[in-house]
Structure formats: structure tokens, C-alpha cells
Amino acid sequence: MSNEAEAIIDRAAHATFDVAVVIPTFNRATTILETLKSVLKQTLPVNEIIIVDDCSSDETVCLVESVRSSIVRVMRNQTNVGAAESRNRGAFATKNSWIAFLDSDDVWTPDKLEQDLRALERNPDAIAIASNHVAETDGGNLQPATRKERIAEPLALLKVENYLGTCSTMTVRREALASIGGFTPFLKSCQDWDLWIRIARRGTIAIARPGSVFYRVTSNANISLDGKKRRAGHVFMWKTAIRPCKRDTKTRSTLALTFADIAANLNKRRSFRRLCMYSMKSKPSNAVIAGLMLISIVGAPDYRTYRTRVVRRLGTLRAARKVASHRLLSKRTND
Incomplete structure (x- = not known):
């Protein structure tokens, strides 16, 4: 192990930055291995990776189980409960202080968690960290999806738009997540936006500036492109966060x-x-x-x-x- 890697791990231990990664998945046999490998290749090693399978009918679980790693753990839902509840089940099944979420069709750059740690060092009182991310379309085109910076009053801006991005950019203190009850289970869209607002009401959100998350925008069963689910999610946000x-x-x-x-x-x-x-x-x-x-x-x-x-x-x-x-x-x- 290099001196630089040892220094990173020492800083993480000193900052009590013990991380569990929660990955909800459903029929993602084509992407799950790439997603999982992006976590295993982190320059800042994670303590635990929890894959929550939501009743996949393809080879998703078999592929995950083929990965030989002592830190990979598979949880299988008995019934299909959706991504939000799957994230909750994974998050509340770990005892690690920090929980990083990653969707099973997205990937991280190798230094994603290292950048999170640096953001935490700049903001030691933060209860959550948001990474910038890059959107990747079906054709392989890349474009910056967010250019987040530290904002004095993030809650005010979050009530206008979800400028912090998807769940794959989100790293949260487990205690803070538990205090707000986790994700809203019945939401099919805007799950990330809803949680960001409730986190912002509780405390500081640190920003990891480099784009370290690749978010795939695909035409295949992508909720962000599903008109009905998207509209229902925005109606929920209007009623709960804006109308009051x-x-x-x-x-x-x-x-x-x-x-x-x-x-x-x-x-x-x-x-x-x-x-x-x-x-x-x-x-x-x-x-x-x-x-x-x-x-x-x-x-x-x-x-x-x-x-x-x-x-x-x-x-x-x-x-x-x-x-x-x-x-x-x-x-x-x-x-």
C-alpha cells in the first residue's frame, strides 16, 4: 500500500468516516457488475456494500454473488417494494456511521469517497455530503449535470429545484437519516429531492466539487423519464415542501x-x-x-x-x- 493511500485511510479513521454503500437493484444484470466494481475500486476503502435486490427476475443476484469479496452483502426482498424502501432496508441494516447510496445503473469515479472525505474535513459538522455528477446518455455522450457549490441557505434553493442531484451523489450520516425516517417509501420519483429537503432542514450539507458520479440517462425503464411517475413526484413535492x-x-x-x-x-x-x-x-x-x-x-x-x-x-x-x-x-x- 502506498504512503498516500495509507494517509487517506488514516484521515478517514480519524474523522470516523466509516462508510457502508447501499445499492438497490431490480433487473440490472447488464450494469450491476460495473456499478459494484466502481465501489470496490475506491481509493478510500468502504466497510460494507449492501446490495438490496427487489425481486429481480434476471441474473442480477447471481452476478453479484459471483463477486468474491467479504464486504459484499446481498439482501433479497420477498416482495417488490420499490427503490425507496429498498434503500431504507439496506441503510438500517448497517451499523456504520455513514451511508453512501448508489443506483445499480450508475458508477463512481475511484476517488468519489475520497472527495467526500475532503468535503467533510472542510465541513466537520456536516450531516450529509453531495457530489457533483455527470450525465451519460444512451449514445455515450457526457455532460455536466450539476455544478454544485457551497450555498449559505441550500433549503431555499432546494424548494425551487433539486440542484443537489440523484441518490447516487448522496452520502448521509446514519443517525441523521434515521432521525428523519429515511426515504419516503411510496414515492416513485423525486425520492432524492424529498430527502435532500428534509436533510437540509436538519443540518449542513457539504459539497464534494469534482464530478465523481456518472449518472446514466437511459430510455430503458428510467423513472426520471417516466412522465406519470415524474409528475406524481413533483405534485408530492409541491404539496409537502412548497405549498406550506x-x-x-x-x-x-x-x-x-x-x-x-x-x-x-x-x-x-x-x-x-x-x-x-x-x-x-x-x-x-x-x-x-x-x-x-x-x-x-x-x-x-x-x-x-x-x-x-x-x-x-x-x-x-x-x-x-x-x-x-x-x-x-x-x-x-x-x-
Whole structure:
């Protein structure tokens, strides 16, 4: 073992950074071995790897069991319970202080956990660590999916969008995870967003800046591309995280644009119009962004009517700015 590797392990021991990796899986025979190997190749060794199989019907379990490693443990669900509950079962089956989650079709760079440790050293009071990640499409194209930085009030931004990313970027203190009850079991989408918000309410989230997670965006059974599940997840987030903040007009109006974009992608034109109009009514400057979104619905039968409304709103906004500028100029002249 090199001196550098020994130093990393010594730092981890000193920081009590004992990590268990939880990987929920369902019919991932084509990707599970690559995912598992990316954990075994970490420069900072993990204490335990828990694979939670959710009733796979392919060779996923056989492939995992073929890997000879004393730290790999397989848990098999008797019934299909979904990824969220599978993560909970794996997380609460370990006694390690830290739990890192990884989806069975994603991979880590070899220094992922080492970067987590460095982030923890910069923020020793953190209860969770978020890694930046890179999205990989079916064609093998790579693009940065997140550029996270330390933000003073992450909860405020999380109420607008899930800027911290997927579960594969998430490393959490076991005690903190237990205190919030883990993942919401019935959620099929937005599981990561929901948990990030509840973690942010509890304490500090450290940021591991290098992109150390490769998140695969595939057309094969990817929940993030499933319109119904995605919409249901966002509705849940609206009800639980956003609607209670009735006085926070800025947050609600900005999030409305996020949902409007989703509605446009799902061809929900009425929802798109209502969300945009709500957002512009609450915050007139959002009319500019809403106008840009119209590109995605140019073919809509009611496009002209809606465009007229947006232009009218933009005109009102420009007029208001001119009046404000005129008043400011007059005040300066009089002074």
C-alpha cells in the first residue's frame, strides 16, 4: 500500500468516516457488475456494500454473488417494494456511521469517497455530503449535470429545484437519516429531492466539487423519464415542501416555472398556461422566462392566444420599469 493511500485511510479513521454503500437493484444484470466494481475500486476503502435486490427476475443476484469479496452483502426482498424502501432496508441494516447510496445503473469515479472525505474535513459538522455528477446518455455522450457549490441557505434553493442531484451523489450520516425516517417509501420519483429537503432542514450539507458520479440517462425503464411517475413526484413535492410556504412568493412563483416546463414536456398545455400565468402574476419578471418556454409549444392550437397574454404581460412589465425609471430620474433631478 502506498504512503498516500495509507494517509487517506488514516484521515478517514480519524474523522470516523466509516462508510457502508447501499445499492438497490431490480433487473440490472447488464450494469450491476460495473456499478459494484466502481465501489470496490475506491481509493478510500468502504466497510460494507449492501446490495438490496427487489425481486429481480434476471441474473442480477447471481452476478453479484459471483463477486468474491467479504464486504459484499446481498439482501433479497420477498416482495417488490420499490427503490425507496429498498434503500431504507439496506441503510438500517448497517451499523456504520455513514451511508453512501448508489443506483445499480450508475458508477463512481475511484476517488468519489475520497472527495467526500475532503468535503467533510472542510465541513466537520456536516450531516450529509453531495457530489457533483455527470450525465451519460444512451449514445455515450457526457455532460455536466450539476455544478454544485457551497450555498449559505441550500433549503431555499432546494424548494425551487433539486440542484443537489440523484441518490447516487448522496452520502448521509446514519443517525441523521434515521432521525428523519429515511426515504419516503411510496414515492416513485423525486425520492432524492424529498430527502435532500428534509436533510437540509436538519443540518449542513457539504459539497464534494469534482464530478465523481456518472449518472446514466437511459430510455430503458428510467423513472426520471417516466412522465406519470415524474409528475406524481413533483405534485408530492409541491404539496409537502412548497405549498406550506404561503408567504414565500418568490419560491412559489419560481417553482411554478419548473412545473410549467415539465407540463410542456408532457404536452399538458392547460397546466402549462396556468403555471406560467401564476408565476408571472406573483413575479412579473418571470414573464421573460415564460416567453422562452413558448418555443416548446409553438404547435399548440391556442398558442396565439397565450402568446398574446404573455406579450401583454411583458408590455406591462416594461411599462412599469419605465415609470419606475422616470420617477427615479425625477427624484434625482429635484434633489
